[in-house]
Amino acid sequence: MKFGWLTLAMSPSPDEDGARIDQILEQACLAEALGFADVWLTEHYFTGESVYNDSLMFAAALAVKTERIRIGFAVVQTPFHHPVRLAVQLALLDNLSKGRIDVGIGKGTVYNEYEFVGHGLRSTDSRERMEEAVEILERAWREAPLTFEGKFHKLHIPALRPKPVQQPGPPLWRSVISPGSFAECGRLGVPILTARLPVAKIKERWATYAAGIDAGGHDAATKARLLAKSALWRNVYVAESDARAEDELAALLVETRAHMMHVREAYNPADFTPDPATLNAWTDPAVPDSEAIPFVLSTGSLYGTPARVREQVAELRDVGVQHLLCQTGFGAMSHEQNVASMRRFGEQVMPAFG
Numbered sequence: 001m002k003f004g005w006l007t008l009a010m011s012p013s014p015d016e017d018g019a020r021i022d023q024i025l026e027q028a029c030l031a032e033a034l035g036f037a038d039v040w041l042t043e044h045y046f047t048g049e050s051v052y053n054d055s056l057m058f059a060a061a062l063a064v065k066t067e068r069i070r071i072g073f074a075v076v077q078t079p080f081h082h083p084v085r086l087a088v089q090l091a092l093l094d095n096l097s098k099g100r101i102d103v104g105i106g107k108g109t110v111y112n113e114y115e116f117v118g119h120g121l122r123s124t125d126s127r128e129r130m131e132e133a134v135e136i137l138e139r140a141w142r143e144a145p146l147t148f149e150g151k152f153h154k155l156h157i158p159a160l161r162p163k164p165v166q167q168p169g170p171p172l173w174r175s176v177i178s179p180g181s182f183a184e185c186g187r188l189g190v191p192i193l194t195a196r197l198p199v200a201k202i203k204e205r206w207a208t209y210a211a212g213i214d215a216g217g218h219d220a221a222t223k224a225r226l227l228a229k230s231a232l233w234r235n236v237y238v239a240e241s242d243a244r245a246e247d248e249l250a251a252l253l254v255e256t257r258a259h260m261m262h263v264r265e266a267y268n269p270a271d272f273t274p275d276p277a278t279l280n281a282w283t284d285p286a287v288p289d290s291e292a293i294p295f296v297l298s299t300g301s302l303y304g305t306p307a308r309v310r311e312q313v314a315e316l317r318d319v320g321v322q323h324l325l326c327q328t329g330f331g332a333m334s335h336e337q338n339v340a341s342m343r344r345f346g347e348q349v350m351p352a353f354g
Contacts, residue, residue: 001317001353004325005031005342006040006074006233010259011051012332020051021058023335027328028062030339031069034346038070038102040325043077045115047263056089063097071097074193074233074325075106075175079129080119083136084155091141091164099165104173104193105134110278111260114267123272128152134172141169173231179208186212191226193325195233196280196300203319206230228322235301236326238344242304248337249303249330250293256331257292261285302326306348313349 007027011020028039041059044050052058059071071093076086094101107130108123109115116123132150139146144159164170173191176182185192186209197205209230213223235253239245265285274283281287281295297303302312316324326345329338 002037002323003350004038004040004231004323005036006325006327007329008042008327009051009329010332011048017051024052025061025065027338027342029065030342032066034342035350036069036346038072040072040074042074044112046118056093059093060096063093070100070102072102073104075104077106077108078133079108079116079121079126083133083153084140084157086133087137087140087160090170091160091162094164094166094170095162101170102173103170104175105130106175111264111274111283113269113272117269138169179205182209183212186210187216189213189216189218189222189226191229193231193233197232198299199315199319202232202321206320231323231325232316232321233325233327235296235330236328236345237303238306238309238341238349240305242308245303246297249301250297252330252333253293253296254289257282257289259331306344309345309349310352313353317353
């Protein structure tokens, strides 16, 4: 079983931003030292969440500070990036890291419309922008010269330099939730990331993805590689007792959710309403914390003593999960608290699954 480390940390005030960025760098380097296989960066703007904001520039710092750990994006919000610029930056990152880049692709947040407004956009055409960007990325990495005429971009590129180390380019991952997305990504041979999926649903979704891989005509080696890559994202918090872990994680999640709801109410434009189909107990502001927090603890979190967390990880392994992404920081959690939990997981949980 393979473990990734994911950061979605928040800085509580502008005065702390610089220190928080330094701390995330230190945590990512610790993840490599503890034996995590990959580190995953998130992308958010304007509110202190994902405090470095620019995950591509932050990844460049990680590329030169680390040696082995792969560096992934969960996800690049493609509408906020010019696709040629993005292709160049990712190719450079792949060179700086000697071929250690993985690129989760997304159409942008479905809740934070203020991020689109801040980039002079709205989310109504975000899927089209993402699909056009993906086509330009893939073609720019392999075609020279490239002429492209799309809805949003009309380009002529003599050649992209430097070429990525990984050929034909860094792997492009998709974030998936619905059964149809699992099947389609399998058919296309695209590696996948998924988040708050209950244990009871995982085996079914992984089977749907495997059936999609078969339907796409991919060989057995490709199928095995894709299933090994398929990543499940979980909150992870390891403490000295089960009760302490639950109390401390719940308090951190309450703080995180309060920030999330506040910035959406304060900054989203009045004409924006998220698609009801995207809402769940965690993201729906109409659901009180008394229901939202138990929902997240039961469907999206691993927490407790090292012994209890080993049991929870084994449960995931037994339904087919081979790649677990561990978010160890929540809200404005202190660096010391995060590192203590990371160390317990890395030193007392991960070795049981080597």
